[in-house]
Amino acid sequence: MSMHDLEAFIRSIYPFELLSKNELSKATRAMNIAYYKKDGILISPSKTASFLYIILKGEVGEFSEDELLKVYSKSNSFDADALIYGQSAKQFKVLEELICYELDKASFLALMDSNEAFKAYFIQDLANKIHSAKQREYTTELSGFMMALVRECYVHTPTIVEKECSIMEALREMEAKKSSCIVVRLEEGYGIVTDSVIRKHVLFNGYDKHASIGAIALFPLISIEASDYLFNALLSFTKHAIKRLVVMENGKIIGILEQLDLLSYFANHSYLAAVKIKKAGSIEELKEASGEFIHIIRKLHVKGTKVDYIAKLISELNAKVYEKLYTMILPEALASKACLVVMGSEGRKEQLLKTDQDNALIIEDGMDVDAYVPYMKRLSETLIDFGYPPCEGNIMVSNAYWCKSKRAYSQEIARWFDTPNMEDVMHLAIFFDAHAVAGNASMLSELKAEILRHVEAQTTFMAYFAMPVLAFETPIGFFANLIAKENKIDVKKGGIFPIVHGIRSLALEQGIDVSDTVGRIKKLAHLGVLESDFSGALLEALDTFLNLRLKEQLERGFGNQVNLEHLNELELELLKDSFKIVNKFKKFLTHHFKLSMVS
Amino acid sequence: MFASFFAKRNAQKLNDERFRFLFEEVPLDEVVVFDTETTGLNPKKDEILSIGAVKVRGNTILMSEKFELFLKPQCEVGECSIKIHQIRNIDLQNALEPREAITQFLHFIGARPLVGYYLEFDVAMINKYFKPWLNIHLPNPQIELSGLYHDKKIKRIPDGVIDLRFDVMMKELGLPIFGKHDALNDAMMSAMMYVKLQNVEKL
CATH class of the missing domain: 1.20.120 (Four Helix Bundle (Hemerythrin (Met), subunit A))
Incomplete structure (x- = not known):
């Protein structure tokens, strides 16, 4: 393998790809190729490691006493711990005859010293190792949703004038450039003149529109670096209660960031969908809004947002759809006397794509349960039409078992604990995950409290x-x-x-x-x-x-x-x-x- | 029977004491695997263009001590051979004078045994420069890979015809073929074959 091929091979292996070109070629120059027969012992408690091994062909097993913990194969490397700590409690044995690269300990430790990221990879424990690998996957895709940079957002051309410039002239220039505000060069730095400033001084206070603009400019100017996160821009807007920020790069003004643009940037994601759900005036409009979730998921996933967060966001949006639909379908008098809950993965806020509906209705004691039936049927059907497939186990409000009075649920819960079969256990499990989305939520909390009392009373139940x-x-x-x-x-x-x-x-x-x-x-x-x-x-x-x-x-x-x-x-x-x-x-x-x- | 005698005779003929190290003792478990690229297959008129070599100590191929250099040909490299080894005239701009190159090579190998695939040819090519100059032929013991391979293979199929092509041997030995064919790369792959063959009784 020529040096070039070798470098390419090593570079394709994580975490070696973290190395700089220089570090990498230093490392490859120090490597040798070694051959080991099956059952050869490379590292053991009594045989200290002197190399980092990178497998070219063959397999090596990591053993703790006699238990096989892990198998290393092509492109895997081991064992950094043994090199770092100078000893190993594990044994590394050749399972299939091995051809590997050997990087001597001194060169390996030198690499760790010179490259922080490389070092970090090796000294983290398993959970961290997984985390850092995922982190890397994320950063190679676009930076996260909130991690977009100011310069990635639309930035308006600035109009910059001297303080002696007349207000009219500045306005003309602003008009020509279609800027949204005027930046004024003052002695102490930059100031800003916006529409509202002109309105206040020229229209209300009768300031001469041909006078120099410097006197009315607001100072200081709130700015943000082009390389800063959009997220920080959002914070800045809220903190200073302003509508625009001046974007700086290398000490120069490169443009104006409008609050509106920033919002629309985020709106492309989830914000807009939530607004759409809220504003939906008909079931058709609501359906359209819920149809956009898949795009949001896709975008967030590509941008590397943690699945947990995506799921939470989507669950919030789904809950909004349920809530809206509930108020659209049910007459007010009935709606406030019941509680719509989502269960299972939806209840746990772990639902991503629209999968089976798992929902139920808890009706206040004393209400006529039958009055709810036609509406619940319609609710289930509408949800199916929206693309939430019906539940295979028929765990839906259209099923009488999942649409009943609070007292009936209490009795059922007691029965679940009494002589549980597998189905009862699963019913309890999904009900325990329930989450109220519309109506009177306190009924659900009361039922959950009952469940917990049963658990305390029946300790043997937990094993089942x-x-x-x-x-x-x-x-x-x-x-x-x-x-x-x-x-x-x-x-x-x-x-x-x-x-x-x-x-x-x-x-x-x-x-x-x-x-x-x-x-x-x-x-x-x-x-x-x-x-x-x-x-x-x-x-x-x-x-x-x-x-x-x-x-x-x-x-x-x-x-x-x-x-x-x-x-x-x-x-x-x-x-x-x-x-x-x-x-x-x-x-x-x-x-x-x-x-x-x-x- | 006369091997040791001829070896001594050879040693005696050496005309430059600076190269006496070629006859000295070497570390027991070390060999040098090498390969050359040439302008053609006739040692009488063709020339060496590059030499690639690696040391093997025990079961370890010491890539960190690899050897690779180019030789300045005495006549222009012909089109046919360029197509084979892909060394163009322009690639030889930084090449060394043959004598300088061979001197470096000798210092690299010392008295270690030489290993190669159809080694006889490569050694003949080296000798072409070496012999007229130092009055001896390359004294190092030689280990022929295809011979090693053949001997181990024949144990399993006593009357068989054994395919001794380089790539076939690599494949049969379960070794990864990588990169393009050049002197160093071939030496590296040959070294793998050598190490593997040292470790198997029969194939």
């Missing part, structure tokens, strides 16, 4: 409730290999469901009144039920699954299958690590809820 966590095998094998069917893996069964349901079980047990998984994990960590490292790992693993699924869904439609062929090396690595975290979590739950004692 948590049991489904183990329903699906984690698709990762003994050799830390991914187990796929036709190269596809169901990430919902394999990863998302065990985390979501496990966390839900813990939340139910602990009486945590938060309905989204991320919020629950954070609360559980706060309560000390989950160690903070582990909760961080769970959050990252969940985000990994959701991210890969969303990517697949955006590219190839619905479903929970992720095709391994579409993943790059890093994504495969993250997926493996995430499933390992799932397995660890299952172990934890088995122990916590004593699942091995029920079956």
Whole structure:
């Protein structure tokens, strides 16, 4: 391999791509190629590491005592920890005869010294490692939604005049340039003259329009650097209660940023959709507004926004659609005496694309339940028309089971706890995730409080409730290999469901009144039920699954299958690590809820 | 039977003591794998254009001590050979005078055994410059890769005809082929074959 090819190969491997050209060529010049037979030991507690190994061909296993933890194959490198700490508790053994590059310890440590990002990658723990890899994916795409720069937004041409210039002349120049304001060069710096300033001085106070403009200019001028974030511009508008900012670059004025443009920039995203929903005067208009969500998701995903945030935003928007539709369809007298709730993933605010409706109606005791039936039927049908597919399990307000009085729910909850079968457990699970979107929300809180009282009274129930966590095998094998069917893996069964349901079980047990998984994990960590490292790992693993699924869904439609062929090396690595975290979590739950004692 | 005798005779004929190191002891587990690019296949009239070489110590290919240089040809490089090795006249502007290049090469190899694919040709090419100048032929022991390969392969298929083409051998040995063919690259791939062949009983 010529030096050039070698550099190209090394550069294609993360985190070596973080190295500068100089650092990279220094590193490759120091590398040797080595060959090892099967079963050769490269590093062990008694054999200190003297190289960083980068695999060209073959496989190496990382063992802790006799347990195989990880398999390294082409393009993987190991083991930075052993080099940094000068010892290793792990053993690295050749599984398949190996050809690898060796970078000596001194050169490796020198690289770490000279490159902060490179160093950071190696000294972070697993959760951080996943995070930094994702961060990188994000930054390679456009900078995040809020991270757009001022210069990316539309900036108006400025009109700049001397302070001696007459007001009329300045206005003419402003007209010619179609500027929105006049920047005046004063002795102490720049000042600004806007329409409202002219209105005040010339029209109201009778200031001579041929007099010099300097005297009426406002000073100081609020400015922002072109390289600053739009987000900061937004803050500046609010803080100073102004409508325009002067954009500076290298100490020079390059334009004017109008509040209106900034808003419309954000409006292209979610803001506009929310306004549209609010303003919708007919069901048709509401349908049109809800049809735009997919574009928002796509945009946010491309810009690297965390899936968790996208889901929250979309859930807020979905909730607004539900709320609006509820008030449009139901007569006021009925609407205020009931509560529309969304459940399951929608309730947890984890819904992204429009998937099955999971909703229910709680009606105040004493109201005529039958009066609601036709409206609820219409509500379900309209939602289907909007593109929210009907729920397969028929968990919808059009189903009498999910449209009943508060008292009837109370009785049902008691029955769920009494002699639960699998269906009851799942009903309880989705109801526990419920989130009120319209009507009288206090009824839902009261019912949830009842659930928590039942949990306290019946401690053995929790094991039954948590049991489904183990329903699906984690698709990762003994050799830390991914187990796929036709190269596809169901990430919902394999990863998302065990985390979501496990966390839900813990939340139910602990009486945590938060309905989204991320919020629950954070609360559980706060309560000390989950160690903070582990909760961080769970959050990252969940985000990994959701991210890969969303990517697949955006590219190839619905479903929970992720095709391994579409993943790059890093994504495969993250997926493996995430499933390992799932397995660890299952172990934890088995122990916590004593699942091995029920079956 | 006469090998050691001829070796001594050869050593005796050396006419320049500065090159005595070619006969000194070497680290036991080190060899040099090398390859040349030439203007043609006739050692009598063709010339070396470039030499690429790497040291191998045990199972490690010391790329960090690699060797690569170009030689100034005495006559213009012909069109036919340019097409094969892709070394154009312009690529040889910074090339060394043959004597200087060979001197550097000798210092690189010392007395280490030489390894190569159809090594005989490459050694003959080196000798073409070397012999008239130092009055000896290259004294280093020579290890022929295709020979090593053949001997290990024949154990499995005693009467078989064995394909000894370079790429076929690489493939059979399960080694990755990379980059374009040039002297250093071929030396590097040959080094991999050598290391692999050292580690297998039969193929």
